[in-house]
Amino acid sequence: MTTAPTQAPAPARKPERGLLAGPRFRPGETLFRWLLLACLAVGIVFLVSLLAYVLIEAWPRMDPRLWENFPSIRRPERAGAQSAIFGTLWVISFTALFCLPTGIMAAIYLEEYADPDRWYNRLIELNIQNLAAVPSIIYGILGLGLLARQFALGTTVLTAALTLSLLVLPVVVIASREAIRAVPQSIRQASLALGATQWQTVRRQVLPAAVPGIATGSILALSRAIGEAAPVIMLGAVTFVMFNPEGLQSSYTVLPVQIYNWISQSREEFHHLAAAAIILLLAILLLMNAAAIWLRNRYSRRW
Numbered sequence: 001m002t003t004a005p006t007q008a009p010a011p012a013r014k015p016e017r018g019l020l021a022g023p024r025f026r027p028g029e030t031l032f033r034w035l036l037l038a039c040l041a042v043g044i045v046f047l048v049s050l051l052a053y054v055l056i057e058a059w060p061r062m063d064p065r066l067w068e069n070f071p072s073i074r075r076p077e078r079a080g081a082q083s084a085i086f087g088t089l090w091v092i093s094f095t096a097l098f099c100l101p102t103g104i105m106a107a108i109y110l111e112e113y114a115d116p117d118r119w120y121n122r123l124i125e126l127n128i129q130n131l132a133a134v135p136s137i138i139y140g141i142l143g144l145g146l147l148a149r150q151f152a153l154g155t156t157v158l159t160a161a162l163t164l165s166l167l168v169l170p171v172v173v174i175a176s177r178e179a180i181r182a183v184p185q186s187i188r189q190a191s192l193a194l195g196a197t198q199w200q201t202v203r204r205q206v207l208p209a210a211v212p213g214i215a216t217g218s219i220l221a222l223s224r225a226i227g228e229a230a231p232v233i234m235l236g237a238v239t240f241v242m243f244n245p246e247g248l249q250s251s252y253t254v255l256p257v258q259i260y261n262w263i264s265q266s267r268e269e270f271h272h273l274a275a276a277a278i279i280l281l282l283a284i285l286l287l288m289n290a291a292a293i294w295l296r297n298r299y300s301r302r303w
Helices: 027-061 082-113 119-131 136-150 157-181 185-193 198-226 230-234 255-263 268-299
Strands: none
Touching: 027 268, 082 119, 082 157, 082 198, 082 255, 082 268, 119 157, 136 157, 136 230, 157 198, 157 230, 185 198, 198 268, 230 255, 255 268
């Protein structure tokens, strides 16, 4: 009885370099990663150092006098920023009242109703993109020449609110358009298939689904407006105001202008006041950003 000859085992194959091969050391990629981490570390270190310096400078005046008293030129130990705080709240409230409805409705029109082949719709989109990159001082000059002088509105709360509305309006439009665009087309198609009109679809389906993105973009745009000093300086925001605004035609001051005024003083007590006002302005900005994050997390949906 014969047996079949046994075959010799095949030699082991060398592993091929490819998708299944192990990670390969790449010096360039590792170096680039460390450079990115170094840039991030430098930014964080400078930010923490700046915040620590401002907090140390502001600590002697972090007390109720800051928001209970009005500014004072001769007595910095009794000076406060009550008029600047109320002026900031007045201006930013009417800025939101003017720009948010206009920006959101413009975004709805451009995303849901506008024909992209029409030349005027393309012109509107081009202008919105360009206006978002215009420096804020240009809006201040526009508000001074057109609103304050040509329309005779003067240097009032109304002029400041309208100018800041123009400043942040492109940001609100772009953010709202992105939020509306993120809603799946299947929701629109299902609503229309059930007999709803286009406006009912937008009002009952698209807008509720886009609320997180619209709210986040709007609050971040207002956060930019609340920290702007150049436009309101051009519009004649008074640096020394001993009263709170009483209406749209009232004179006013805002926190960035008040901080600029105190920093320019030579006495050290005013520098402590300016640092305390900076901390107060940062606290307001952090509250607005926290509200944006809460709204995004509260109403966000995954499609």
